[in-house]
Amino acid sequence: MAGLYVITVSIMNLLSTLKKDIRVVFERDPAAKSIFEVLLCYPGLHAIWLYRLSHYFYKKNWVVIPRLISHLGRFLTGIEIHPGAQIGPGLFIDHGSSIVIGETTIIGKNVTLYQGVTLGGTGKEKGKRHPTIGNNVVVACGAKVLGSFTVGDHAKIGAGSVVVKPVPAYATVVGIPGRVILIKGEKTQVEEKPISPKMRELAEELDVDLSHDKLPDPELDMIKTLSHRISDLQLQLEKLKKELEDSKNNHA
Numbered sequence: 744m745a746g747l748y749v750i751t752v753s754i755m756n757l758l759s760t761l762k763k764d765i766r767v768v769f770e771r772d773p774a775a776k777s778i779f780e781v782l783l784c785y786p787g788l789h790a791i792w793l794y795r796l797s798h799y800f801y802k803k804n805w806v807v808i809p810r811l812i813s814h815l816g817r818f819l820t821g822i823e824i825h826p827g828a829q830i831g832p833g834l835f836i837d838h839g840s841s842i843v844i845g846e847t848t849i850i851g852k853n854v855t856l857y858q859g860v861t862l863g864g865t866g867k868e869k870g871k872r873h874p875t876i877g878n879n880v881v882v883a884c885g886a887k888v889l890g891s892f893t894v895g896d897h898a899k900i901g902a903g904s905v906v907v908k909p910v911p912a913y914a915t916v917v918g919i920p921g922r923v924i925l926i927k928g929e930k931t932q933v934e935e936k937p938i939s940p941k942m943r944e945l946a947e948e949l950d951v952d953l954s955h956d957k958l959p960d961p962e963l964d965m966i967k968t969l970s971h972r973i974s975d976l977q978l979q980l981e982k983l984k985k986e987l988e989d990s991k992n993n994h995a
């Protein structure tokens with residue numbers, strides 16, 4: 744009797760989780776129109792369901808079966824979620840291809856991930872080496888969050904950014920490396936990008952302004968500087984040519 748009760752409760756819990764997984768698609772994707780469409784055409788949903796199965800076996804200390812399920816999920820959806828990752832309720836993965844979620848990642852409640860996101864390690868850490876993502880975080884398309892730090896609740900990680908440091912709650916982070924530009928929608932003082940002494944020396948020699956308060960474009964800056972330098976050298980050359988001609992004329 745007790746066994747039947749446990750099974751009934753487990754099935755009810757599972758159904759309620761699956762219902763929530765479907766509900767968040769409608770809540771967060773304006774493109775979602777019908778339940779059949781969502782069930783059939785949302786690889787994020789399929790990947791999360793396969794992850795739940797793989798995580799169940801992972802927790803029982805099985806090794807190959809959970810990895811095989813994860814591998815199947817990756818094959819079908821382009822989304823690789825390690826069975827060991829810990830994922831809270833309400834995760835929404837939109838579009839889904841090229842997503843990797845590492846083994847020691849922890850994801851809070853109501854997180855949204857877009858295509859091309861990596862929640863990965865730096866390759867330099869062992870043990871807990873993947874990020875901890877807080878509640879209600881959005882990680883936009885192509886963003887890479889690398890390392891065992893925490894991304895605070897309600898943070899937004901901008902498209903294409905590479906985040907390698909902890910992110911405070913309510914922060915918006917953009918760029919490479921990722922920098923906090925907003926907290927609760929208010930602009931923050933942008934921290935100066937660390938510049939190596941060698942780079943600073945070279946910049947001083949070439950008269951490059953390194954005090955950018957926006958995302959820097961070092962290649963463009965260097966091209967501009969070199970082009971100024973070439974113009975300077977051309978002028979000097981012209982001057983020397985003229986001096987040489989003058990001195991020739993004087994001697995003649």
Ligand SMILES: CC(C)(COP(=O)(O)OP(=O)(O)OC[C@H]1O[C@@H](n2cnc3c(N)ncnc32)[C@H](O)[C@@H]1OP(=O)(O)O)[C@@H](O)C(=O)NCCC(=O)NCCS
Nearest residue numbers: 838857882883884899900901902903904915917918924925
């Ligand atoms: C991260 C994001 C959610 C920012 O939201 P937000 O907190 O409301 O911030 P804002 O949109 O007000 O942008 C703030 C500033 O950052 C800049 N910015 C925003 N996203 C950026 C990014 N990915 N890279 C560089 N700069 C970015 C904005 O131009 C703006 O600059 P400004 O202050 O000079 O005008 C959003 O810009 C983003 O990246 N969305 C992509 C979502 C996605 O993945 N869509 C794909 C669906 S297929």
Ligand SMILES: CC(=O)OC[C@H](N)C(=O)O
Nearest residue numbers: 771772773774775837838
């Ligand atoms: C491509 C894209 O912007 O996707 C985001 C969301 N699915 C939408 O349709 O708005």
